[in-house]
Amino acid sequence: MKLPAPVSFAVGLVPALAAGWLLFPRLLYRTEAQPLAFNHKAHAEGGMACTDCHAVAENGRFAGLPSTESCAGCHAEKGESKTINALVASYVEPGREVPWLVHARQPDNVYFPHAPHVTTGKLACTRCHGPEGESTTPRAYQVNRLSGYSRDLWGPSMTRAGRKEWQGMKMSDCIHCHRAGGRESACLDCHK
Amino acid sequence: MDDTLIGRGLRRTTLPRFLLWLVPWAALLALGVYAVYLCFAVGLNQTNMDNRFAFGLWIYLDLTVIALGAGAFFTGFLLYILKKKELKAVINSAVVIGFICYSGAVGILMVDVGQPLRAWFTFWHPNVHSMLTEVTFCLTLYLSVLAIEYAPLVLKNRRVKEVPGALVLEHQLHKVMVVFAGIGTLLSFFHQGSLGGLYGVLRGNPFAFRTHIGIWPTTFFLFILSAAAVGPSFVLLTTWLVGKVSKKRLVSPEVFQTLAKISGSLLLVYVVLKGIDSLIWINTASAKTGVQVSSFYAHPPFGTWVLFAEVVLLGLVPAALLLSRRVRARTGLLVLAATMACAGVVLNRYVMTIQTLALPSLPFDSFLSYSPSWQETAAFLAVLGYGVLLYSISFRWLNLFPEERELATKG
């Protein structure tokens, strides 16, 4: 029996599609666990604002992650939960900084100042970071094996189609937003 | 196997002798490949180029071989567009030489850049105001066109044409060759020009900077013209050389004479225009930038003899020789004249590359020298080795000179 042409074609097409859509992302990204199961939601419900821990300093620099010292301000003692025990045992007591894996970390040649966006531009944190503040555990950190950068820069969807406003942090995303706002910039405004 | 690849009726040397002939060229190529490997693995510090001599032997080589390789586009233009039928005798050889020159130049260019992996950025983020962008685009496209023009030669190989469809494809390609010849002419026109423009637009370098005609500096047009002028001369020269080396008559003397006539006429036009351009440059350079033109030639060995040699000795003289019927009648003189014409363009490219960079620009700067490292030289020689290899193989197994068989039969 001879195979009909569409069948032969499909024999090649279907596995290729499956490999491309299902296998490829697994091969491309490596998942790494966060050091601590930090609960953003619990902190937010406790009445804390994003800027209590992630603040723009007076000199315009963004102090991205709180220091262990500031964590220890509330969590100096073990006891409340496993995570807090881990925090105290592994970081507070030895005086080490927590090696958080930062989803939004940009390539080394990128300069992203928070102050013009947050203070002057009045952008909400969620505009770029999404509902991170509502999470109860930190999302797994996925690293692109080729580029070594966080998957968040590209966005969770492989196609970038139908992504939310806060998903994706590529240069084109920056430029789109800037152009939409009529704010042209030079290369060296965002590159160092 | 070997003898069934050689075109019917063509006498070629024995395979062992042929392989022996290839050995030195292959060795040259291998050494060059090693040098290129060093440049990729260790970096361009393997060269003797530096921040002041940012272009060196390689760019000079590129400019030169592309000028000499212009025979391909110009012969194609004359044959397919202007219907100069007698040039059919050399078109195949011209295409192979063109392909060798262009692929060699592109290859060297890839080694010459610091980050070859990013070379495609030029296509993705082109700056169309840059002459180098034009060069990159045209070179890439024209190399593809040359590859397409090369394909029929391979398809007509005695064994390949036995493959069903090979000769049919060749037949169809031949039918559309006029399109490729036309495109090749257009592309060559622009990149020969933009290679000239490469230096002509250097506003910061009064020695190289030229006034504009339209949007292009005059060197743009001078490069096109000089390349078109020496292209036929180089085809003549290589054909003669191949004939000498292989001890065969490859084309009839009329072909040489046609090539010489074309080359001579164009060279004459070029020399006249180059002279006018030089006069304009001499009178504007000092006026605009406060530099006496004589000071460009005050640094030995780059005396005014360079200009004289370029325009008169290796320009006007070969043009006159090539146009003289009596000279054309004597192969020896003809070859000498063609050699001089080619040497003139080689010198012109040398001056544009090396002297331009060697001259000081800041008032407290000094004249610089540069000599290529062995790695640069080896890479340069690799192109020569690669060229001879590819040409030898093509000459043995492809029918480069359609007249050869008939000339051999005539005895």
Added chain:
Amino acid sequence: MHTTKHSSTLPAHRYTLVVDLDRCTGCGACGTACAVENNIPPANEKATERTGTVWMRVLEAPASSAAGGPTTFVPIPCQQCDNPPCVDVCPQRAIEYDPRTGIVGQIPVRCLGCRYCMVACPYHTRSFNWWSPEWPAGMESTLNPDVSVRTRGVVEKCNFCVQRLQAARAKASAAGQKEIDPADYVPACVEACPSRALYFGDAADEKSEVAVLSKDGESFRLLAALGTGPKVFYRSSDPVVRERLSRTGVTRG
């Protein structure tokens, strides 16, 4: 849309460097501070003065007269031309003239290392990274996090410490101000010069020190006749030095 043509109106800022040649002693502090600030790597053992990566080079101009008057030391960073010969020649737009600051920016990650810009620059202020940047173990910790390290095979040059402008802008933003405090934006070389031979500022501000200094009769620009419009001015009280250094020089070798 991006524009490549320079704005015909004067830029909002014209960051300008004025070098007082009378003061320069050739101590090299500017070049050192520049290297520290901009993460310029230590020299490769085979590097020479022609293959090194130096953004701020101090050249020695010969004595002003046969009698041997004072030698002039000429610090030469990128001249930040208003009409830069390098921008137009870059095949892939790795160089950009920012009309709002007048700074000619080089983007090393875009650069393919063809070095055409180096050929085009008459001031020879561009460096190609002939070697991979290497620091001895542990010394990476002293690198300035505000500047990324450039890889081998690309061209780099001075950008008036644009990272300090970025920082100044962020600081102004944090304080809710539109304009930066001029004191916050001083390139490393200017900050370091012990004999205070370097002045930096915004010449668009008519009252600024650089605007005043760059316009007086003692100031001149290198290769002014070429029409490149540098924003680095040199000044000297000695008319001989001024005349000598402002020439387009093709000296006898």
Added chain:
Amino acid sequence: MKLELSRRDLFLAGGGAVAGIALSPVPWKLLDDLAIWTQQPSTPTPRPAGPLAFRHTSCSLCPASCGLKARCFGAQPVGFSAVPGHPASDGGLCPLGLTAHHLAKHPFRATLPERVSGGKRERIDRAAAVATLSAALAACGKNPKRIFAVVDGRPGRSLSRTWRALATATGGLYVTPPAAGASRSLEALGKRFDGGSLALGVDFSKARRVVSFGTPVLTDAGTPGLLARLRAESRRRPAAERIEVIQVEATRSRGAALADRFVPIAPGTEAAFALGLAHVLLDEKLADAAFLAARTSGLDEFASLAARFAPALVEQKTGVPAGVVTALARDLAASLPALVLGGDPASAPLSAEAEAAIASLNLLLGAPFGPLPVRADAPREADGDAKLASATPFDALPDGSVGLLLLDATVAEGLVPWERLKRALSDGALVVSLSPFRAGLGEKATLLLPGPAPLEAMLELEGPSDAPLSTLALAPALLLPPKDLPLPEEIVREATAAAGLSLPAPSSGRAAALLASKRGRIYDPSAASFEPLAGIASVDALAELFARGACWIDDAAPEPKGRFALLREGEAPRLLEAALGAPSALPARLTTLPRESVSAAPPSLLLTKLTRETTLFTPPAAANASAARA
């Protein structure tokens, strides 16, 4: 039913696969990632080690002790700038200081004791180091040909007291290096004062003309760039107020090239030239008569000596045209006060006779107390000083006598040449260096006890001895020393104890001594203001100020009563002989990085870079050494 698979099916399936891949993210995402990958530098990625902060301290690399403002991320400094208005440096900072934070990571840095035995260098542990040193200490004093000597590059510190005590305990020598640069001239002049030797400093701001006999006044001398700045600022003032620098030197050094006037002279004829100037000044009655009358003695004798040096003779000796000598002398006299300095730390020092002539010239020009003010030393702890060994000048170190040589970390090879040290050593001597670097003298040591690198420890820094006023900083450390770094001072103490000798406890009373003196003012760099020392309440408050990078500066000292001797007993014949003698050979000159020669640390790799990659510098010796080894 048999399935027939033809080539056509294979092609179709292949086509399907290609279409499937094309319709999946694979090619597009890969293209994007590969594009990013090609832009990935294979280079270190600098990341901030913490929030940005500025901290102040002082540079310890040379005696100038410039104020440093460190730009730090977390605890890591990434760059320095000068501190405008700082009493020691007035906003100057040289290339050495700008790279001080690199030195702790220098490839020559040593963090463990090293011993050279049998030509082989090996790392040893603390106990072995103590044992080696204590054995050597114990052997000292028994044999007069194998004595103990300690060389201290910065005398006067609290640590210096320990070294003096050690020298006392072992019956050895406490050696101090010769004065550097301009200080030699000042010393020569100070010794001519009849009211006891005077300490003089240089105040360039008070001079109108500066004559330098080879001293790199424009490129170096005290505060970096100070004279160049002062001179340039004066250029736009009326002609009479301009500062002019005249360099008198055998070779066209960088300083000579920069000077307003360069007077090339035959090498070794400085004395003749200075006396020639004196001749014109006295002959034409251009000298500062009032100063000569009030503050000097021996004018007649000196005048008769100077009378021998008519410009014609000077021309013959020095090669300087007579007219130039005369014109220079007249110019000096026309713009008093003028100042004459001699000697270069990086080349051979001037002869004592030349320094004597230069000192006399300064007197003729009335330089003392104006451009050459009197300065008092910074207060020190006085207790028990009399019991400690006093300083032996480096030149007086006896040959072939030292069995154990201890080189403090502050000893710079530029002032204490190894060749000279080697001559002092007896066979099989143990040379102990406390340098944190396996370079310079540290490389020569047979026992290296590496200490904290620059900026890794709190340091007691006095300004240079040629500064117009004394300064003192107890400069805070910026960097953490490596973990388990055995502190050399502790090893020495342990070894001393093991050898059965006793040392007084380490002292930290400098701040208290300073406070007790109630002299001077203290500069707080974070506030950029001065505060009288008298206003500081306690030693703790003072210590806290110092910990913030503060610097103390002395008050101007009163003009002392007394006279300078233009010529001292029996000096005239020596001077005459030296000045009329044959010129000596051209000294082998080293043009170096500013202060390279007087810094004990090797230059940062970035300075080596500038040496290699610019034409500005000729390679300093240390950079050459690192190049050879790299």
Added chain:
Amino acid sequence: MLPGNTDFIVDPAHLIFLGVFALVLVTVVGTLAYAIVSARRAVARGQAASILWHEEFEELPASAKACRHDLTGETPGRRCERAFDCKGCETHARLVAEAKPLPSIDAGGFFVLADRLYHRGHAWLKQEEDGTVTLGLDDLATRLVGKSAALDLPAVGERLAENGPAFRLKAGKARVRVVSPVTGEVVETGSQGMGFLLRVKPDGPLDTRALLSGREAAAFFGRERDRLQLVLSAAHGVPALADGGDLVGDLSSAIPAEDRDRVLGEMLLEA
């Protein structure tokens, strides 16, 4: 480079430049694609043999391109322009219409059999009674290739195309194909001894207008003998058959080994 890319610049210079680039690229790719597609189509239409023959014919020396009516002296000096495809030739049609039936003529030294039709590639064709045709090598070719020649005949069932290769033969170093005078399917393979080499079932009614017979064939052989002389003399610079006499029986032995390929190729019309 592409619109939609964030870095795409809209200004006339870029648009013109990229437009020209795109145009050139499209032209190059389009033309190449056109050539490939039309080549495929030609193969699919069975035009391969014809194209091959025309390409070869183009490269034949002028002496091999004589018109059949030149052979007989009807149109002296006429060169064939149609690659011996006389079927569509108007001149041929006109002359054939005028011509009387051709008598059988005996050509000295060659057997020109009346029942055979000769192709100028030196294959003959004989119409059999069962509607098939048999093919063989003519006398000149047989003597040229010699007895030791190895034949490479197509298998039964393979298809031949008029002017396409019928079979290949190998004589010493020489390799040459013999052109088929007919289009059809091979139904039987023979051998030199069997009197034929291939039996072919032609497609449809046989059209033999392009083949030679009788007087034409005799003239052709005379002409070919002269041509062979030329071809042979070219290699040695001396005329063979200087006596103008008959050819020797085994021509192959008279041809130097290194020239055999060229001589065979020229005589069997393979360029």
